[in-house]
Amino acid sequence: MSDLVEALTSCDREPIHVPEAIQPHGALLAAEGPDLVVTHASANLAAFLGVAPQDALGRRLADLIGAEATRAALASLGGDVRAPGAAILPGLPARPGDTPPSLGLSIHRADDHRICVEIEPVAETAGHGPDRDRAGEVMRSLWQARSPDDLFAMTTRALRYLTGFDRCMVYRFDADGHGAVVAEDRAAGLESFLDLHYPASDIPRQARRLYLLQRVRAIPDAVYDPVPLLADLAQPPSRLDLSFCSLRSVSPVHREYLRNMGVRATIAVSLVHDHALWGLLVCHNMTPRRIPADMRALCELLGQRLSILLAGLEARAANAERAVRQAALRDIIAVLEQDQPCLTGMLAQAGEALLRLVNAGGCVARFGGRVMTLGHTPPEPVALQVMAQLRLRSAGDVVAEPALATSVPGVAPFMACAGGAMLLPLLHGMDDGVLWFRPEVTTVVTWGGDPAKATIPDRLTGQLSPRKSFAIWREEVRGRSVPWRDLDLVMARTLRREIGTVLLRRSEVELLRSR
Ligand code: BLA
Structure with a gap:
């Protein structure tokens, strides 16, 4: 069995951080050594830099993106860019004299000896980004939330305002890895996912591990042909770690899942507290939609603010609960x-x-x-x-x-x-x-599709596919x-x-x- 086929027979085993391909809305270069010699280039490089990928391999990065951008890339090697949130230096001009810059560059360290340069068009994104003044106001309004439910509802409203996406949700994980949509703001006419539960296999373990480190992900169009990465054959073969690349090609299983749901574009933001992934902000758009870097950054900020505010509200509720219990204890001690x-x-x-x-x-x-x-x-x-x-x-x-x-x-x-x-x-x-x-207490758990049929193995190869139907499936939990x-x-x-x-x-x- 090939690596990928084996991986796809178990959701948890697919090595999603090394897909050897990217999404087509940008291009990627990887470079190593003191001279930053290019080791990997995406097959679509010519459409962005006017240089064929084969011609880029083995050349110095500075020849391709200019000396100024390369200096910034070198500087980024100094800091610990693998720390969450520190990976991206946005908004550098791609070519000398390119004003305003038509391409944005993001640079981060891919591993101990290589950096990744991601190239995305900026001009096309104008007008799609959120209004910064209003964004600050929307963020500040979250402080007024009085309960977690209130906070979740305000967050999904803010998220829809900031992104213009059709459906924005707060998804919360349970202790066993399954999860539920605990808040939703959606466009008129869309079905609701609120209160629906989803099995743990929908977001497998290695994905949850990766999302703890890499906190915002964007798929402007889930229907795409992955763009392969070409490697310099003069170098020993090694797969480039794309964990922190925003262009990383998404697992084929997840792309099929989105197609089955009728979703074309998504943003997902990790919600992290106490070094644990407690949930995700998930945005859906039914048609392809550009997701500029500043929008991604704002979404990440919103996710951080949500986690901080939630921790405060939960601590307050826990204190109130503890006070009730302590009062009961005092009453018992008085009798004893x-x-x-x-x-x-x-x-x-x-x-x-x-x-x-x-x-x-x-x-x-x-x-x-x-x-x-x-x-x-x-x-x-x-x-x-x-x-x-x-x-x-x-x-x-x-x-x-x-x-x-x-x-x-x-x-x-x-x-x-x-x-x-x-x-x-x-x-x-x-x-x-x-x-x-x-x-x-008898509870009815409403699932988005039958959880017993969450994965469908192919009869011949055993490869897993996501379920086709997300029709509501009710489970009564008794006993x-x-x-x-x-x-x-x-x-x-x-x-x-x-x-x-x-x-x-x-x-x-x-x-x-x-x-
Ligand atoms: C990833 N699955 C995901 C992600 C979500 C879901 C949110 C993260 C995507 C991202 O961060 O960009 C699931 N999406 C949901 C759920 C809702 C939603 C529950 O909108 C509810 C409203 N998926 C399957 C099966 C497998 C699987 C059977 O259904 C495996 C065989 C895998 N899901 C899978 C993988 C990823 C994923 C591998 C990681 C995708 C990636 O980051 O490359």
């Missing part, structure tokens, strides 16, 4: 400090604070042979069976299970109160513990509670420390009394 003889009695007295502590609907606690029950729980024998089962998995620490019936089948008739459970074991090796329940979060586990462990303190104090008192 009364030092009654029976721990389960004290927990029963803490009542709904014990539920508020971890946002549960019911609780069963067992200590020293006594059992207490609060809120909505399955019958006591079933609850104790759950306790025993989760205890087996606990190794002394908190265990959270959002799909309880999968590990304790006996709980199935009681899903209305016990879709999920969390156990806090109290004494290692014994059956004591606090067990919280959450009710089952799960609202998932337990880190904060729930942390609060449970804090309660254990407080109970430990009470028990210690009590055993000290008893010791003193017995003297």
